[in-house]
Amino acid sequence: MAERQASALREQFIAVLGHDLRNPLSAILSGMDIMALSPLDERQRLVAKVVKGSADRMSALIDDVLDFARGRLGDGMSLSRTPVRLGPILMQVIDELRSSYSERQISADINLPDAVDCDPGRLSQLLSNLVANALVHGSITGPVTILAHCNDGALLLSVANSGEPIPKAALARLFQPFTRDEIRPCQQGLGLGLYIASEIARAHGGQLAAKSNPNETLFTFEMPLTTPEFTGRPS
Structure with missing residues (x-):
């Protein structure tokens, strides 16, 4: 029973963490979109591209974590058919x-x-x-x-x-x-x-x-x- 409770607590923590990471990540992505509209030199464009790519990858990882947590916590995979x-x-x-x-x-x-x-x-x-x-x-x-x-x-x-x-x-x-x-x-x-x-x-x-x-x-x-x-x- 203790092991099951600990496992459920870990998965709940993963779900909450994944959810709460979305707000700062959204701010980063929005900031990079705004920066992309500004005049930048070649080095600045390269840095912006790297940051945007890393943020997109973080977003995909968060999606994976949340989908995993939903499945493991019993909610199952949500569908909108x-x-x-x-x-x-x-x-x-x-x-x-x-x-x-x-x-x-x-x-x-x-x-x-x-x-x-x-x-x-x-x-x-x-x-x-x-x-x-x-x-x-x-x-x-x-x-x-x-x-x-x-x-x-x-x-x-x-x-x-x-x-x-x-x-x-x-x-x-x-x-x-x-x-x-x-x-x-x-x-x-x-x-x-x-x-x-x-x-x-x-x-x-x-x-x-x-x-x-x-x-x-x-x-x-x-x-x-x-x-x-x-x-x-x-x-």
Whole structure:
């Protein structure tokens, strides 16, 4: 009982800390946005770019900590589902990652002509986490391939990369939090990206699976499609 209470207290502390860090971080980001509008010399622009990049990374880490705390404290992954054209939303995520990793090859085949009932923000987060994981841990010379389509009443989204395969023992713990150092030591981050992606999949009633061999490492998200119920007078 004491161990469970101590664990709950630690996770509550993480949640409060992550929440309270947002205010000073927002001030830093706002200040950097204002500074970017002012005339700066080359050195000042470089410093502003570095600070802005670091603040954006801090913001992403705080998001990961808060999502982790919500899941562990029993609130679960919050969703705001709505029927949306998911294809353009996913392509925006891919284009942003292409801009950040301009030296890498990221190919995408997104075929989602119909509306999908989902939380578009959360699925964007899932895709971003999977692609970032592929870019960081995969071969720097091999492509990252993204496929998305609907088949047999399900949404299928996959991300593949080449490089060294994930050991079988590590695959069994891949979606557990804080396992990064066990799989790829000396990497940046908290090791929460895949855990959060799997929680997003589970919250949508789907699942996230991984397989890895010398040819490729493949992550596949599968979610059953639901038919949205629209109310109102017929036109």
